[in-house]
Amino acid sequence: MNRKIKIAVIGLGYVGLPTYLRLEKKFICVGFDINKDRIYQLKNRFDVNKEFSFNDLKLNKKSKFSNKVSDLNDSNFYIITVPTPIYPNKKPDLRPLEKSCKILNKVIKNEDIIFFESTVYPGLIRSFKNRYFKNKKIFLGYSPERLNPGDKVNTIKKIKKIVSYDSCPNIIKKNISKVYNTISNNIVFSKSIENAEMSKVIENIQRDINIAFMNEIFMVCKKSNLNFKEVIKLAKTKWNFLDFSPGLVGGHCLPVDPYYFYHYAKTKGHNAQFMLSGRKVNDELEYFIFKKIVEKIKSEKLKKILILGVSYKAQVSDLRNSLALNLYLKLKKKFKNKINAYDPKIDKLQSKKFNTLNKIKKMNNYDLIIPLVNHKNFKNKFYRDYKKNKFKYLDIFNYFSK
Ligand SMILES: NC(=O)c1ccc[n+]([C@@H]2O[C@H](COP(=O)([O-])OP(=O)(O)OC[C@H]3O[C@@H](n4cnc5c(N)ncnc54)[C@H](O)[C@@H]3O)[C@@H](O)[C@H]2O)c1
Numbered sequence: 001m002n003r004k005i006k007i008a009v010i011g012l013g014y015v016g017l018p019t020y021l022r023l024e025k026k027f028i029c030v031g032f033d034i035n036k037d038r039i040y041q042l043k044n045r046f047d048v049n050k051e052f053s054f055n056d057l058k059l060n061k062k063s064k065f066s067n068k069v070s071d072l073n074d075s076n077f078y079i080i081t082v083p084t085p086i087y088p089n090k091k092p093d094l095r096p097l098e099k100s101c102k103i104l105n106k107v108i109k110n111e112d113i114i115f116f117e118s119t120v121y122p123g124l125i126r127s128f129k130n131r132y133f134k135n136k137k138i139f140l141g142y143s144p145e146r147l148n149p150g151d152k153v154n155t156i157k158k159i160k161k162i163v164s165y166d167s168c169p170n171i172i173k174k175n176i177s178k179v180y181n182t183i184s185n186n187i188v189f190s191k192s193i194e195n196a197e198m199s200k201v202i203e204n205i206q207r208d209i210n211i212a213f214m215n216e217i218f219m220v221c222k223k224s225n226l227n228f229k230e231v232i233k234l235a236k237t238k239w240n241f242l243d244f245s246p247g248l249v250g251g252h253c254l255p256v257d258p259y260y261f262y263h264y265a266k267t268k269g270h271n272a273q274f275m276l277s278g279r280k281v282n283d284e285l286e287y288f289i290f291k292k293i294v295e296k297i298k299s300e301k302l303k304k305i306l307i308l309g310v311s312y313k314a315q316v317s318d319l320r321n322s323l324a325l326n327l328y329l330k331l332k333k334k335f336k337n338k339i340n341a342y343d344p345k346i347d348k349l350q351s352k353k354f355n356t357l358n359k360i361k362k363m364n365n366y367d368l369i370i371p372l373v374n375h376k377n378f379k380n381k382f383y384r385d386y387k388k389n390k391f392k393y394l395d396i397f398n399y400f401s402k
Pocket residue numbers: 010011012013014015016032033034035038081082083084096097099100103117118119120145146147148149252253
């Protein structure tokens with residue numbers, strides 16, 4: 001049982017890659033992903049998500065990236081960080097998790113440790129143990145991830161990380177601590193995997209609901225010609241008014257997690273409708289803004305419009321569930337060549353796929369500029385022109401005037 005720890009991180013995306021890079025400095029570590037292109041790029045020290053540079057991706061000699069299942073044979077500590085999306089009908093799509101369990105089923109040995117980090121609902125991790133690893137004596141754990149891509153302050157090392165596991169021998173506990181203390185300086189232990197599963201999913205839902213509340217106020221203020229900025233400034237003078245901003249909610253977590261909770265609650269005979277109304281409001285904002293932009297273009301007979309930002313939020317390249325991207329594509333469909341979008345964060349291949357600009361040649365060509373994502377480099381690049389009223393802006397979320 002007292003074996004040398006050999007780790008495999010399964011799924012090298014926004015969560016898996018930073019986890020892997022923290023661990024491979026100290027342990028023998030395989031970074032495994034089923035996506036061949038991702039492995040090829042990582043081997044060539046290129047991160048399409050633009051979270052890590054060429055230098056960051058230099059591995060220690062004993063570590064490697066791989067898409068071969070046989071490379072997992074020697075590992076004894078597995079960390080699963082695969083996606084947890086939803087189907088178009090909003091039901092949890094557990095196929096990536098199931099597939100990773102099937103892969104591990106081929107390589108797992110008695111006494112191995114499996115930690116899941118993907119966001120799930122209570123009971124799911126244990127159900128996988130029963131379905132896929134029933135005949136093996138493995139140790140199971142769950143450590144939800146709170147990583148915030150694009151955030152250079154709350155980094156993986158500093159974020160408090162919950163680590164939960166079933167009762168196990170002291171040597172296993174020691175190994176779990178060794179591994180997770182390498183990832184984060186702030187570990188919060190729990191003896192209940194189910195409580196940890198629940199705590200993760202509700203963190204994201206709370207944020208989604210709070211933003212939905214602001215989005216609702218925002219839309220009503222706009223419809224009634226009230227100054228939203230001032231309304232919030234006044235309300236914030238009360239000591240317990242919560243400070244959230246309206247905005248387009250996208251990405252892999254907030255638009256998805258309420259449905260995981262909803263599905264779970266339903267299995268317990270509870271209709272968790274409150275969080276779904278938050279989802280509805282946040283999705284409605286896309287149409288509200290679409291209408292605003294269309295009205296402006298039509299009423300002012302505008303000819304050339306530039307959208308700033310298509311990623312799902314500021315400082316990231318991630319386009320998953322991006323409402324800014326949806327808006328751009330819908331406007332492009334309606335107004336064809338009148339609409340351009342520029343996002344310096346996104347990868348060149350994505351830019352080509354969605355026909356966005358990598359560079360803006362002549363600003364004078366545009367008679368309206370619409371910032372939809374608050375990337376820092378937009379403020380650096382355009383703020384002076386904005387202040388001088390050099391170009392016409394539709395700054396829906398007051399990104400420039402904040
Ligand atoms: N992105 C975030 O900001 C964030 C933050 C906290 C938690 N999470 C959660 O972490 C999990 C992972 O999210 P992500 O954003 O890193 O996803 P991602 O899509 O960026 O990365 C997932 C990676 O897993 C790979 N993969 C898919 N199925 C696989 C399999 N069976 N075996 C091996 N590799 C496989 C994919 O090719 C991809 O490279 C999700 O549950 C998400 O909800 C994400």
